[in-house]
Amino acid sequence: MLGGILVTLALSSSVWAIDVVKFRGDNGITEATGKILVQAADGGVLLLTPVGVLLPLGSSEVIEITQNDLPFQAATPKEAATYWLQRLPKNFEVYTTAHYVVLHNASRDYARWCGSLLERLYNGFTAYFSHKGLTIERPAFPLVIVVFATRQQYIEHCREEVGDAIERIQGHYNLETNVVTTYDLTGSNGTATAAQIARYIMQPGVQQTITTLVHEASHQLANNSGVTCRWTDTPQWVSEGLAMFFETPDLRSSRGWSTVGALNYERLQRFRAYLPQRPSDSLATLIRDNSRFQNLSTAMDAYAEAWALTYFLLQQNGQAFITYLARLREKSPLVYDSPEERVEDFSQAFGDLRQVESEFLRYILRLR
Ligand SMILES: [Zn+2]
Structure with missing residues (x-):
């Protein structure tokens, strides 16, 4: 996914200044601000934008790089929501929790259920690593979760991003956008009430479906809490091993996450x-x-x-x-x-x- 740039330089020396990159985009010449993480010898860059998107720009796209004196600041949850809402169908709404911004055209009850599930994962995940002596950073960027009302909408919106594998999955995390995208897994076409969700999660076989969502959210969490880094080479056995370590959903408790470290x-x-x-x-x-x-x-x-x-x-x-x-x-x-x-x-x-x-x-x- 990030393999397009040949890199020879290390981290930009002026990490605190905002880099302004003028480049040729799909819709003509445009400008993006952020922090340049790497600059290739040929002039290509990898830019980290305030919403946490990694923007790889090839040398033929980059026109000019300047800097201003303002410090790099990550977007607020509200700014991140505004950014992503512009890139989603019109009827999406925002549901915010302590660490997550859930953007959805599914029901509010479903967004709330997702938010609560992921907050419990967050607590279990950070408690586990803190206990092991790893200092867990509060995520610099809002953790964005996009929830489509139906599987069909999810497939249509993400086919280009994911490819044909989209037919086989229930959700995905994109290292470049930093976003987890999924859909209303209850099959209610976006109308699920809290009571319907409660009935749904008790059905046999459902655990495996929800595992996919927790797995993808674990990837996002690992890459945003300082456990792994999105722009360094994490061996796949490590990134997948960690996601699988946390993927078993705890659907019973309303607070803790008793399945962390349980046998998968x-x-x-x-x-x-x-x-x-x-x-x-x-x-x-x-x-x-x-x-x-x-x-x-x-x-x-x-x-x-x-x-x-x-x-x-x-x-x-x-x-x-x-x-x-x-x-x-x-x-x-x-x-x-x-x-x-x-x-x-x-x-x-x-x-x-x-x-x-x-x-x-x-x-x-x-x-x-
Ligand atoms: Zn995975």
Whole structure:
């Protein structure tokens, strides 16, 4: 997604000034303000805008870069809502919670239910990492969730952004826009009342659907709370492993999030089914690059193994995992590590791969 720019420079030195980039956009010459995160040798830039959008601009698009003395300031929830409402169909409304801006043309009850679910995830997520000694930053940008009334509207609006995979998903998080988009999962076509939602979440099989929403929201949270960084190279087993660690929705409690760190049986079963044919270099191939996630025939096993590995490391070696995450965040923006560097970083954090492998398998086989 962010692979279009060849990067040679590190962080812009004037992080506090606002950068003003004049560029050729789809509708002629236009201007965007924000913070330049990287500038390529050829003149292309990656601009972080006040609403938290990452705008990659190629050298042929950039006309002029200037700066003003005002400090870079993230948009308020109201400003973020205004920005996104201009890019959505006319009938969207705003529902704001402590950390989220829910933009919806679904019912207000559904927006409220989403907001409350995500606030509980937020609390569970931040409490978990704070307890592990990781200082959790309050998100700099409002966390925006877009909820369409129907699946059809969701597919139509997002097909260009997501591609044909949109047919198979219930929601997605976009690293560039920083937005989670989903739809009214109850199937009420945007009319769900609180009572209907309460009945809906009690139905068998619904948990799996809501898991998708929580999974995508976990990606957004990890990238906005300082756990991972949107513009550095986070190995996919880490980003997916973390999202799966938190994805099991807690639908019972109205306050806490009791399922943080609970066993993810779906992923565990899948990993166990993979074990008989699991190659001896499986751990190495999972860590060294993202290819197993990108191939349809290997993706599900890669996800399961990423969950199992993340679960094992967080539960058994949490401090090393926190140190490893810090190492990943400190990397240069948009610079992608070689397979050797990935393995080296991993071994430095957790020890020799063969040793990790045997402890990992022993641990996972004991899980009940
Ligand atoms: Zn994911």
